[in-house]
Amino acid sequence: MLNVLTLVTGVAALLLAAWCGWAAYRDQPTKDWHFIGMAVVSLLAVVQLVVGIVLLARGEKPDQGTTIFVAYLLGAFACVPAAGFMSLAERTRWGSVTVAAGGVVLAVLEVRLYDIWGG
């Protein structure tokens, strides 16, 4: 369950990165549609956070420790919204680059989460 969610979130994050990278390539700031995309990815991260906590509450143990697992869940949850707010403050192509970087960072976090949970 969690691994499927991790995979979906990671792929969605990469798609978001590619999309915003494309906007940056065309010298455009992030637009409403990009923010909807960020909201979708953030929603996936929230669902992942909730599912992760529920699994922990039901007594399952991540391979590499509960603390690290929760820390990465929180990091994954905060990642895209933080980049989104920064792109609101920077209404040029560099705002788009920042969100693209945020997507890549989230994808990396998802890979780590997969390892930490233990596939």
Next chain:
Amino acid sequence: MAVAEEKRAKPARTRLISGPGMLLVWFYGVMVVGAVSRSVYQIATDFDRAPLAYSLSAVAGVVYGFITYSLVRGGETARRAAQVCCAAELAGVLTVGTWTLVDPGAFPDSTVWSDYGMGYVFIPVLLPLSALYWLRKNRAVTP
């Protein structure tokens, strides 16, 4: 003297987070969270295993935090301070990177700066270079 000149030339603080600066802040922010949370966890749970490595990660986290703050604050003083810290950061990455390759025994566990930051896609070594370039480009124009 220099301060007076700056005041005349540039009444407002130099903004360091416009354009590419925003991307730098993002990456520095990520590194702050990464280095600080990692070192806090490792120092709290397992400090005796690799005291040197964990302390270095903590120092790296503090340096990253200071650079992030300087970038966001802006202004010539902050720019200079950030420049010094980025140089220190670069020196740190290069020293620790070489050290981990020459004498792996000193590091039972890896740091943020091990192998020039390979575990972090070499961001630790690329970041100070691009930051130094960016800070240099934004220095106050001297008359």
